[in-house]
Amino acid sequence: MEPLHNNVFDCALVFEGGGYRAAYTCAFANVLLEQGIYFDYVCGLSAGASNTVNYLSRDRKRVREAFMTGGAARGLVGLRSLLRGHGYFDADALYEGALRDGTLEFDWDTFSANPARLRIQAFERDTGRTVRFGRDDMTDPMRMIDLVRVSSTLPGMMKPIEVDGRVLMDGGLGTGAGIPVGMAEDDGMERFLFVATRPRGYRKKEPGARDKQMFKAVARDYPYLRKALLTRWERYNAALDHVEELAERGRALVIYPDEMPVENATVNPRKLTAAYEAGHAQYVREMPRVREFLFGAPDAGPRPDDPDEGTGYITLG
Numbered sequence: 001m002e003p004l005h006n007n008v009f010d011c012a013l014v015f016e017g018g019g020y021r022a023a024y025t026c027a028f029a030n031v032l033l034e035q036g037i038y039f040d041y042v043c044g045l046s047a048g049a050s051n052t053v054n055y056l057s058r059d060r061k062r063v064r065e066a067f068m069t070g071g072a073a074r075g076l077v078g079l080r081s082l083l084r085g086h087g088y089f090d091a092d093a094l095y096e097g098a099l100r101d102g103t104l105e106f107d108w109d110t111f112s113a114n115p116a117r118l119r120i121q122a123f124e125r126d127t128g129r130t131v132r133f134g135r136d137d138m139t140d141p142m143r144m145i146d147l148v149r150v151s152s153t154l155p156g157m158m159k160p161i162e163v164d165g166r167v168l169m170d171g172g173l174g175t176g177a178g179i180p181v182g183m184a185e186d187d188g189m190e191r192f193l194f195v196a197t198r199p200r201g202y203r204k205k206e207p208g209a210r211d212k213q214m215f216k217a218v219a220r221d222y223p224y225l226r227k228a229l230l231t232r233w234e235r236y237n238a239a240l241d242h243v244e245e246l247a248e249r250g251r252a253l254v255i256y257p258d259e260m261p262v263e264n265a266t267v268n269p270r271k272l273t274a275a276y277e278a279g280h281a282q283y284v285r286e287m288p289r290v291r292e293f294l295f296g297a298p299d300a301g302p303r304p305d306d307p308d309e310g311t312g313y314i315t316l317g
Contacts, residue, residue: 001113004058006040007302008294011191012184013039013055017046017172018197019154019264023067023272024257027279028195029055030063035287036302037294039193043119043183045171047264049151051195052118053144057111064276065104069267095149099141108141119183122150123173124166128224130174131166132183155225156218157265173228177235181243181252192252193293194243200256203240204233253293258282 013032015025029051032038044052047067054063098104121132133151138144146161150168153160160167172178181192207215212230219226246252262275288298295301 001109004038004110004114006038006114006116008037008039009041011039011041011193011294012181012187012189013042014180014184014192014194015042015044015048015051015055016180016195016197017044017048017152017170017178019047020067020069020262020266020272021197021260021264021275022047022051023262023266024260024275024279025195025197026051026054026063026067027276028255028283030060031280031283031287033058033060033063034304036304037290038114038302039116041117041119041184041187041189043180043187045121045174045176045178045180045183046152046154047197048180048195049120049148049171052120053106053111053138053148056114056116056118057107058114059105059107059110062104062106067276068272069269095145096142099145106141106145108144111144117187119180119187120147120151121171121174121180121183122147122153122163122168123171123225123228125160125169125222125225126167128228130171131168154264155229156214169225172236173225173232176239177232179236179239179243181246182239190251192243192246193290194252194254196254196256197260198256199258199260200254203237206233253290255283255286255290 015022015029018025025048032055038058039055042052042056044050050066051063054066099106117135119132119134121130123129124131133147138147146163150161150163151171152158153169155169155173160169162168171180176182179194181194184192207230215229216226219229243252243254247254257279259278260275261278262271266272266275291301292298
């Protein structure tokens with residue numbers, strides 16, 4: 001397969017996590033694909049890691065279906081999965097299993113032909129270190145999906161697995177506490193389009209006594225995990241403050257959801273479908289603002305009816 005072409009080179013596309021709140025924000029990836037807007041650097045963590053690799057595969061069906069729970073996925077989430085002993089989310093079936101049995105195919109050829117850089121991250125349970133992965137670490141589809149899985153492994157809700165001899169968990173526990181912009185900054189990017197899963201003005205609150213007890217129970221004998229859970233609220237807020245400072249300086253565009261109709265553990269298929277449709281409608285409305293930030297004017301940049309799907313545009317520095 002011939003290498004693909006991208007057309008946004010001076011700005012990172014950054015996906016926040018948030019479990020099934022990504023049923024809303026994955027629609028942004030699809031609107032970009034529909035519009036022929038292809039970023040050359042994409043990063044995310046947790047559910048944002050799925051959005052990252054799915055967007056780079058340019059498979060609009062997978063982008064959407066990864067966060068839908070109808071059909072074959074229905075029995076793999078929620079109480080049905082929990083009662084069978086597979087956790088609230090049956091990660092074995094949702095990630096590796098879906099690739100093996102073809103329930104949710106991944107276009108590895110297109111993903112491999114896409115020259116875009118990517119970055120996702122996970123949290124090392126036993127050391128507290130943040131571990132980051134790029135394209136070179138994704139040597140085959142199963143390796144790729146394992147890395148996406150560990151980036152999304154919520155403590156107490158998904159079965160953790162080892163990668164390279166290390167137990168890795170949700171990337172939102174590590175550096176940035178769920179705000180992935182730092183990954184792009186560390187890779188030298190200076191402009192950012194950040195797709196948030198929380199409405200404007202949201203900030204996490206210090207956990208109460210009940211939440212602290214739950215965190216301690218989930219972490220058990222893992223002090224680094226316990227500390228990450230207990231301190232995440234303030235680290236998240238500090239990272240989000242930083243992103244908003246970048247936006248004030250014109251270096252970031254933050255796309256907040258107008259509303260977020262689902263939670264991270266929402267698994268009702270109708271609610272997730274409605275969330276996707278609401279997100280898609282919002283992001284279509286947002287495109288003039290996105291185009292102005294990326295290309296300098298509300299009507300600038302590639303168009304979906306261009307013969308080359310918009311390749312060859314030069315973005316502003």
